[in-house]
Amino acid sequence: MPETWWRGAAIYQVYLRSFADGNGDGVGDLAGLRTRLPYLADLGVNAVWLNPWYPSPMADGGYDVADYRDIEPVFGTLTEAERFIEEAHALGIRVIIDVVPNHSSTASAWFREALAAGPGSPARERFWFRDEPGDWKSIFGGPAWTQLPDGQWYLHLFDPGQPDFNWTNPEVHQEFHDVLRFWFDRGVDGIRIDSAAVLVKDFDGGDPDGYTDLDEVHEIYRGWRRLADEYDERILVGEVWFPDQERFARYLRPDELHTAFNFDFLACPWEPAALRRSIEQTLDTHIPLGAPPTWVLSNHDVARVVTRYGRAETSWDHGNRRDGVPSDLELGHRRARAAALLAMALPGSVYVYQGEELGLPEVDDIPDELREDPMWTRSGHTVPGRDGCRVPLPWSGEEPPFGFGAGEPWLPQPEDWRKLTVEAQTADLGSTLNLYRAALRLRRDRLGDGTLTWLESRPDVLAFTRESGLTCVVNLGADPVRLPPHESVLLASGTLDGEELPSDTAAWLA
Numbered sequence: 001m002p003e004t005w006w007r008g009a010a011i012y013q014v015y016l017r018s019f020a021d022g023n024g025d026g027v028g029d030l031a032g033l034r035t036r037l038p039y040l041a042d043l044g045v046n047a048v049w050l051n052p053w054y055p056s057p058m059a060d061g062g063y064d065v066a067d068y069r070d071i072e073p074v075f076g077t078l079t080e081a082e083r084f085i086e087e088a089h090a091l092g093i094r095v096i097i098d099v100v101p102n103h104s105s106t107a108s109a110w111f112r113e114a115l116a117a118g119p120g121s122p123a124r125e126r127f128w129f130r131d132e133p134g135d136w137k138s139i140f141g142g143p144a145w146t147q148l149p150d151g152q153w154y155l156h157l158f159d160p161g162q163p164d165f166n167w168t169n170p171e172v173h174q175e176f177h178d179v180l181r182f183w184f185d186r187g188v189d190g191i192r193i194d195s196a197a198v199l200v201k202d203f204d205g206g207d208p209d210g211y212t213d214l215d216e217v218h219e220i221y222r223g224w225r226r227l228a229d230e231y232d233e234r235i236l237v238g239e240v241w242f243p244d245q246e247r248f249a250r251y252l253r254p255d256e257l258h259t260a261f262n263f264d265f266l267a268c269p270w271e272p273a274a275l276r277r278s279i280e281q282t283l284d285t286h287i288p289l290g291a292p293p294t295w296v297l298s299n300h301d302v303a304r305v306v307t308r309y310g311r312a313e314t315s316w317d318h319g320n321r322r323d324g325v326p327s328d329l330e331l332g333h334r335r336a337r338a339a340a341l342l343a344m345a346l347p348g349s350v351y352v353y354q355g356e357e358l359g360l361p362e363v364d365d366i367p368d369e370l371r372e373d374p375m376w377t378r379s380g381h382t383v384p385g386r387d388g389c390r391v392p393l394p395w396s397g398e399e400p401p402f403g404f405g406a407g408e409p410w411l412p413q414p415e416d417w418r419k420l421t422v423e424a425q426t427a428d429l430g431s432t433l434n435l436y437r438a439a440l441r442l443r444r445d446r447l448g449d450g451t452l453t454w455l456e457s458r459p460d461v462l463a464f465t466r467e468s469g470l471t472c473v474v475n476l477g478a479d480p481v482r483l484p485p486h487e488s489v490l491l492a493s494g495t496l497d498g499e500e501l502p503s504d505t506a507a508w509l510a
């Protein structure tokens, strides 16, 4: 393994609840994941990132963690998790897990202790308890303070089931250092840090957003980095959502996080000038720091890329999710395939959210009574939320559950996913799955960490060359464009018309 495996890695995001169900209860689990590891090895990814796998009441899909040192029984056991890590490593796949430091669960031992100990107790100092509520709003809608029967209020930036930790308390710092060690000692290669920018709070400044990106948060990650550096090649990946690129880059200073998700690229509309600007800005902020950029098209929080790119408005905005807005899926599909070749060709690491490699669309018609996302309830049933991108994967067969497992999946799969199963797409040379397989294979030797050189092109075309000589050309215009001189076409996201690259199509050239 190269020393810096993570700098150019292709990282596959496993949303465990929806990946593969090994025990037939309708929910994905470690047993299912372990049997599907050969699929991931064959796909050609270098690492997996798993969403939280800890014991949890599932108020927010597991981002409400009751115990940071164990595994949710629905997903399996700690022993199974250890086996999974070993098996993944044996296949050359690194393992990144999710750590949630901003908040816990109301079911955690610490929160229960705080409730029992009562107002004024040291146990309450690990969270934010107050006699009077503040006026901050929850990110999921509604107030961010909830009152207890004893009269006090506690802060939760997300769901009431997710009380925020008080990061001015040294016990909280110590706890998370122990948690990081717990998992690094078990062989985990990296930590994805949930809501990384909101840990520190300023209640006094009167700012309704007095928790985003306060300077003191960086000291926390310097401590984490020192800890990670005691181990061999373990990485910290930040979930840092906010538009200011200069502030974003501060998280990537050499003594802080190794990488962070590039949400600017994800949120960018499918438009040539905007994409070029996003790419250039990303390179300009990362390269001077020596931090590799990351390229993200989707995850478990945003609408599926096929659906997004088929809409009239192709940008992404958390505050305006456009759930249910009509989409031309054929167009979205073409663009999503082109976008995949673009993202995989750019310098740095790339994330693939499960199902992206199958071209799955967003599921807009989940029956309301089955929706689990707290956004749905907290918004007073006005925002359908994120369940539509979390529907269990279709593996094989002609009807649901499409090989996901023996039981009825926790969210229903559309009937027409029969065309999108792993089995169906494996047999189809032109499928999105086979495009991802081919691209990930080429990417291993010729792409990843490094830089790019832009080639001269029409303004509606993005064209650049990588150090290996591979050239990526993406046509975002309405008319076909002639390919630049080349020896051969290595891969294309759609059918070429001789030397012409059609609209919304990408090609990799040698």
Ligand code: NOJ
Pocket (backbone or CB within 6 Å): 060, 063, 100, 158, 194, 195, 239, 300, 301
């Ligand atoms: C970001 C996670 O990706 C999202 O799924 C979760 O709801 C929030 N953080 C709160 O933990």
